[in-house]
Amino acid sequence: MQARRIQFLFLSFLFLLKYPSRARSLDDEDVKRSHFPDGFFFGTSTSSYQVEGAYMEDGKGLNNWDVFSHIPGIKPFVTIHHHDIPQELVDRYGGWLSPLMQEDFVYFAEICFKSFGDRIKNWITMNEPNLLVDMSYIRGWYPPAHCSPPFGNCSAGNSDIEPPIAMHNMILGHAKAVKLYRELFQLKQGGSIGIVGFAEYFEPLRDNEFDRQAVSRALAFTNAWLFDPLVYGDYPAEMRLYLGSALPIFSPEEINYVKGSLDFIGMNFYTSLYTKDCIHSACISGWDRPIRGFVYTTGERDGEPIGGRCGNPRFFVVPEGMEKIVSYMKERYSNMPMLVTENGFSPPQQNDQVQALLQDTNRVDFHKSYLAALARAIRNGADVRGYFVWSLIDNFEWIDGYSQRFGLYYVDRRTLERVPKLSAKWYKKFLANGTTDHSNEEDLTTRSFGNTILGSEASKAAI
Numbered sequence: 275m276q277a278r279r280i281q282f283l284f285l286s287f288l289f290l291l292k293y294p295s296r297a298r299s300l301d302d303e304d305v306k307r308s309h310f311p312d313g314f315f316f317g318t319s320t321s322s323y324q325v326e327g328a329y330m331e332d333g334k335g336l337n338n339w340d341v342f343s344h345i346p347g348i349k350p351f352v353t354i355h356h357h358d359i360p361q362e363l364v365d366r367y368g369g370w371l372s373p374l375m376q377e378d379f380v381y382f383a384e385i386c387f388k389s390f391g392d393r394i395k396n397w398i399t400m401n402e403p404n405l406l407v408d409m410s411y412i413r414g415w416y417p418p419a420h421c422s423p424p425f426g427n428c429s430a431g432n433s434d435i436e437p438p439i440a441m442h443n444m445i446l447g448h449a450k451a452v453k454l455y456r457e458l459f460q461l462k463q464g465g466s467i468g469i470v471g472f473a474e475y476f477e478p479l480r481d482n483e484f485d486r487q488a489v490s491r492a493l494a495f496t497n498a499w500l501f502d503p504l505v506y507g508d509y510p511a512e513m514r515l516y517l518g519s520a521l522p523i524f525s526p527e528e529i530n531y532v533k534g535s536l537d538f539i540g541m542n543f544y545t546s547l548y549t550k551d552c553i554h555s556a557c558i559s560g561w562d563r564p565i566r567g568f569v570y571t572t573g574e575r576d577g578e579p580i581g582g583r584c585g586n587p588r589f590f591v592v593p594e595g596m597e598k599i600v601s602y603m604k605e606r607y608s609n610m611p612m613l614v615t616e617n618g619f620s621p622p623q624q625n626d627q628v629q630a631l632l633q634d635t636n637r638v639d640f641h642k643s644y645l646a647a648l649a650r651a652i653r654n655g656a657d658v659r660g661y662f663v664w665s666l667i668d669n670f671e672w673i674d675g676y677s678q679r680f681g682l683y684y685v686d687r688r689t690l691e692r693v694p695k696l697s698a699k700w701y702k703k704f705l706a707n708g709t710t711d712h713s714n715e716e717d718l719t720t721r722s723f724g725n726t727i728l729g730s731e732a733s734k735a736a737i
């Protein structure tokens with residue numbers, strides 16, 4: 275047996291020496307054209323669509339692949355400035371307190387338009403300038419942490435004077451970027467451009483005329499502070515009245531490009547608050563100042579919250595506020611196109627068991643109720659084009675760090691594993707079925723918005 279085996283191996287060895295592997299002999303073979311018959315065709319292959327490009331040049335019409343290959347699998351809405359700016363610019367000239375920041379913002383925006391404008395068709399210049407200015411220059415909670423008493427105890431700043439200056443520079447920076455986009459890019463790239471404000475709605479704290487007037491002042495000092503200049507070319511009359519010379523003036527040339535400098539209004543909407551008049555009534559120090567419009571805002575009346583509580587103590591679940599803010603913006607700005615660019619829920623802190631966080635029925639209920647209110651506003655004629663959930667995934671909530679969880683996806687902070695919450699599954703089904711009914715998780719098709727499609731396949735991202 276052993277001898278036969280050795281004999282077999284020996285013969286195999288001789289065979290390999292005499293006949294090397296077939297693949298090797300082909301590689302080495304010196305193939306020549308003469309090995310092919312006369313008249314044999316040799317060439318290279320290509321096709322016009324795969325090499326030419328210039329799909330819309332020289333009078334060419336659209337073909338089926340032009341149309342098909344330009345359908346996006348997602349439509350990004352890109353925010354150019356979402357809270358953070360280079361520290362270098364703060365150190366050099368004070369960031370948004372300086373007019374120099376306008377030019378640097380435009381410089382960055384131009385790079386974005388040039389580099390991504392072929393793919394990005396929806397631009398948002400800035401996220402929540404009105405909130406940023408409040409947090410950074412009135413309260414001093416966000417960098418550069420500027421404030422003055424009684425608003426806060428900061429090492430620098432002036433809460434009465436600096437906020438309108440920073441806001442003015444942001445508005446001019448936005449308007450200059452829009453001017454540039456419209457002059458050099460918009461026609462060629464076919465996109466649209468707008469800005470996002472932090473939107474809040476207000477209800478009178480007490481059932482009296484003073485607190486009702488305080489509602490309209492609060493709306494002016496939050497929402498209209500940003501949008502009035504961009505639509506009408508100047509700050510709200512109430513702000514001029516109360517802030518006087520502290521409110522910067524737009525030059526005629528600036529008005530030309532500030533007025534009308536948006537294709538759509540973006541609103542991040544979470545909450546409503548109560549307003550209390552501080553002109554005729556005593557208020558907590560700070561709220562009785564011109565920069566606050568002499569309005570105290572609070573989420574509680576006699577200890578009772580205006581709506582369900584959230585992780586952020588200034589946020590409450592008040593779905594009807596969605597309908598009201600949209601209607602207010604519709605009336606004030608002649609129903610120009612609107613987008614709800616953020617709306618979301620973070621649960622109160624006590625609820626930090628993983629299972630409870632994953633079974634986030636409170637978030638599902640939140641979105642259902644806010645969407646229903648939004649749908650009512652749309653049925654009443656509001657031109658709202660989109661709705662974006664804040665947020666896709668649990669993230670870093672600025673000064674609250676990782677204590678807030680707004681995500682549809684849960685993030686395990688140790689392993690970084692991402693797990694879809696109930697709300698992620700619900701939103702997916704909602705988008706697929708066009709319904710808000712969540713009474714039975716398995717049957718989401720019973721109530722429909724008709725033709726209204728909300729929260730399409732769009733996403734919002736900041737560069």
Ligand code: NOJ
Pocket residue numbers: 401402542616664670671672680
């Ligand atoms: C506002 C801001 O745009 C975003 O950065 C923040 O995390 C959410 N809304 C929640 O507060």
